[in-house]
Amino acid sequence: MSLSLFGLLALVSAVMAQTQNCVLEVPPNPLTAQGLATPYKMSGCDQTQFATEACFVEAAILDPATGAIQIYNPLIINQNSTRAGFDFITPIVPTLPDNAVVGIFFGSNAVTLTLTGDTSTCVNGDANGVFGQFAYCNTPAFFSAAFSAVSSGLIKIPPPGTSTKGTAQACPVTRDFRMVDMDQSDNVDSTYLLINGHILAQNTPANAKKYSNATEFNNGSDNLLLNAFLSPTLGCTAGTFEAPCITCASGSSAAMALNELQSQFFVPTRGPALVPLNDDFTVDAGNNGTVEQSLIKTNLYRAGVGQPQAADAANASSVTYCTRYAASGIFIALNEELFTDATSPAPAASNNLFTFMANRFATSFGPVPALGCQTIFGIDSPVNQTTDGNGVVIAATINTQVLQDILDGKILPLGQTSTSTSTTSVNTVSSTSSVSLSTSTLLNVNVDSTTSSLSTSTTTTSALSTTTSISSTSTTTVLVEVVSFFIFVLNLGGVTPGVTGSIGSFVVLEEIFVDLPGAASAACKHQFNSCASLAGSAFSGTDCLNQLNSCNGVASTASPTASTPGTTTATATVPATTSSSPAIATGAPQNNNNADAIAPATDASANCPAVPPLTVSSCTASATSTVTVTVSAGSGVASATGSAHRHIHSHLRHRAAEALKPTIQPHWRA
Ligand SMILES: *[C@@H]1O[C@H](CO)[C@@H](O)[C@H](O)[C@H]1NC(C)=O
Ligand SMILES: *[C@@H]1O[C@H](CO)[C@@H](O)[C@H](O)[C@H]1NC(C)=O
Numbered sequence: 001m002s003l004s005l006f007g008l009l010a011l012v013s014a015v016m017a018q019t020q021n022c023v024l025e026v027p028p029n030p031l032t033a034q035g036l037a038t039p040y041k042m043s044g045c046d047q048t049q050f051a052t053e054a055c056f057v058e059a060a061i062l063d064p065a066t067g068a069i070q071i072y073n074p075l076i077i078n079q080n081s082t083r084a085g086f087d088f089i090t091p092i093v094p095t096l097p098d099n100a101v102v103g104i105f106f107g108s109n110a111v112t113l114t115l116t117g118d119t120s121t122c123v124n125g126d127a128n129g130v131f132g133q134f135a136y137c138n139t140p141a142f143f144s145a146a147f148s149a150v151s152s153g154l155i156k157i158p159p160p161g162t163s164t165k166g167t168a169q170a171c172p173v174t175r176d177f178r179m180v181d182m183d184q185s186d187n188v189d190s191t192y193l194l195i196n197g198h199i200l201a202q203n204t205p206a207n208a209k210k211y212s213n214a215t216e217f218n219n220g221s222d223n224l225l226l227n228a229f230l231s232p233t234l235g236c237t238a239g240t241f242e243a244p245c246i247t248c249a250s251g252s253s254a255a256m257a258l259n260e261l262q263s264q265f266f267v268p269t270r271g272p273a274l275v276p277l278n279d280d281f282t283v284d285a286g287n288n289g290t291v292e293q294s295l296i297k298t299n300l301y302r303a304g305v306g307q308p309q310a311a312d313a314a315n316a317s318s319v320t321y322c323t324r325y326a327a328s329g330i331f332i333a334l335n336e337e338l339f340t341d342a343t344s345p346a347p348a349a350s351n352n353l354f355t356f357m358a359n360r361f362a363t364s365f366g367p368v369p370a371l372g373c374q375t376i377f378g379i380d381s382p383v384n385q386t387t388d389g390n391g392v393v394i395a396a397t398i399n400t401q402v403l404q405d406i407l408d409g410k411i412l413p414l415g416q417t418s419t420s421t422s423t424t425s426v427n428t429v430s431s432t433s434s435v436s437l438s439t440s441t442l443l444n445v446n447v448d449s450t451t452s453s454l455s456t457s458t459t460t461t462s463a464l465s466t467t468t469s470i471s472s473t474s475t476t477t478v479l480v481e482v483v484s485f486f487i488f489v490l491n492l493g494g495v496t497p498g499v500t501g502s503i504g505s506f507v508v509l510e511e512i513f514v515d516l517p518g519a520a521s522a523a524c525k526h527q528f529n530s531c532a533s534l535a536g537s538a539f540s541g542t543d544c545l546n547q548l549n550s551c552n553g554v555a556s557t558a559s560p561t562a563s564t565p566g567t568t569t570a571t572a573t574v575p576a577t578t579s580s581s582p583a584i585a586t587g588a589p590q591n592n593n594n595a596d597a598i599a600p601a602t603d604a605s606a607n608c609p610a611v612p613p614l615t616v617s618s619c620t621a622s623a624t625s626t627v628t629v630t631v632s633a634g635s636g637v638a639s640a641t642g643s644a645h646r647h648i649h650s651h652l653r654h655r656a657a658e659a660l661k662p663t664i665q666p667h668w669r670a
């Protein structure tokens, strides 16, 4: 079985000017057992041409009562009755639990995939074009239900763990900058059988046994790369997350839904790699053959793979993504010896796992239609590749110094200069990112001032201890003003979003609730999701869960005693370490006219160890309203990009709402 990668294949295909545009007819009621067991019909492409034209469907089925997940791969056949691949073996019918929540993911080896048929729950792009090789049906609902099941303890996700070979390293997950490619999170693990060259079938254990001479085909994916190559090579197989699968020869399978879930709750140290604006699946083609970035399309894509929405373009920044992506080349170089001894996933392209990874990174880091990182930084390829007479990469040298300089902010995007004066800009950005963690998912929080020591904000300067060390320390004070009927003071991963509105109609973000406990509980859930999206090395999903439980406790008794919400100034969002209890930021109500709804401030001293990748070297909290955190950047963390200030105003709410609209009313390309 050979393997290549969707994105790279897309690139190659684009270069070769192939035009396989597949149209896949979604059967009626695709989320039911019968719909799942009805073959999807392909036109425009030939499903038997696996490497260049096949498409793949992968459903994740959740039982919300038990948390059980099963994977099921609907079959695809050719619509054209005179073609091989029109004949098929009747699909096996899955057993769905009551209230099953079904999400369906699509992957394709062709250039584009467009869905037709019963697409009422499906999204395959925005009004300006399809994603390309990816589409989904109902997966936002799947992830929402799955996140709840994780929060209530029904789903247990195995931790990815630490590698047992080579140097000890955190095992990669799919949202890891060390292993993403030019279009992350586009992978399904589906495999199918082609029997006697013309009959298509699911790769069920029975079919696999009966037709042992059939051709098994799969789509190349980051999942396969991770599960079949990187994990074994690094000694990381203990953390593989699989689920039962009746359409998989072995009876169980990894899956896109599982990879994204694991990534959600075990966030890599450098932060999660989330679909950015420069992902080639989320750009739109401009009129002149230009490529135009689209926040809407990026957010549509993210919604389909369980990733948080980006509040603004800065939150899906290609510069930030490219900066962090530099870590990949360093990771590959670090593991050169280990990877050189491992099999190449694509022998026709590279002779071992090291040259494969180096080539894949170089291509992805390269010019548009890849991520365009090289162009952003104005550098030559950081990878020097040597090929043999057949074009197979047989050696590679990675310029890790250049990559480290990008990570360290010493190499800046073209046209950008550091704005720092006496303190380092590295810390400015680090500070900013710790701030944006708390604000961008909490859109109706008014951030009064999020300042670094470079700031002139009068609100916070009194609380700042001036930075003296030029090299690596700065002080950040974060003041968040929350207008809310409900204040909950534990802030691990961010404050609870405000509950506003008026009695009888409480608003949390864009949702309306009749009663305050219901609204407060929704606020708790948002905080949990934010917490969970950050959970990883600094604090665990369990910490988030504990926080959620105590938040729900306070929420259940919340009652407004005033007709207008109170204003509370609170916060620092510095995650605690795994071993400690959730970080506590003191909330000191300033305008506390609804004391009943405000939980008592429990602790004046914030518990503030590390924000990955920052190290907290001192931390003091006053009993009033500010927490002062001194952080120092870890090595190779941030670049000198962005500004030290981040003001999130209420209009962002509307922008976010706009951005979300297409999720509700997907547009389809004719
Ligand atoms: C159907 O398949 C046959 C045989 O490959 C081909 O000649 C014909 O053009 C196809 N028809 C359509 C509509 O694609
Ligand atoms: C594959 O196996 C089937 C059933 O055992 C047999 O009928 C068929 O001829 C075989 N095909 C090939 C190409 O060997």
Ligand SMILES: *[C@@H]1O[C@H](CO)[C@@H](O)[C@H](O)[C@H]1NC(C)=O
Binding pocket: 287, 288
């Ligand atoms: C193509 O690009 C040129 C130069 O940027 C611009 O003047 C022109 O209007 C564009 N054409 C279209 C159809 O967008």
Ligand SMILES: *[C@@H]1O[C@H](CO)[C@@H](O)[C@H](O)[C@H]1NC(C)=O
Binding pocket: 271, 308, 309, 310, 314, 315, 316, 317, 320, 433, 436, 437, 440, 441
């Ligand atoms: C975007 O916001 C999320 C939280 O919603 C945060 O985790 C992430 O670091 C932000 N990313 C960027 C690039 O600002």
Ligand SMILES: *[C@@H]1O[C@H](CO)[C@@H](O)[C@H](O)[C@H]1NC(C)=O
Binding pocket: 380, 384, 385
């Ligand atoms: C790439 O390798 C070749 C052969 O070793 C060498 O001549 C060349 O200078 C290298 N290029 C870069 C950019 O390192």
Ligand SMILES: CC(=O)N[C@H]1CO[C@H](CO)[C@@H](O)[C@@H]1O
Binding pocket: 001, 002, 003, 004, 005, 006, 009, 050, 051, 052, 109, 216, 217, 218, 219, 220, 221
């Ligand atoms: C893109 C990709 O990996 N395509 C592969 C799908 O599976 C077939 C059969 O294993 C391979 O030949 C393709 O290369």
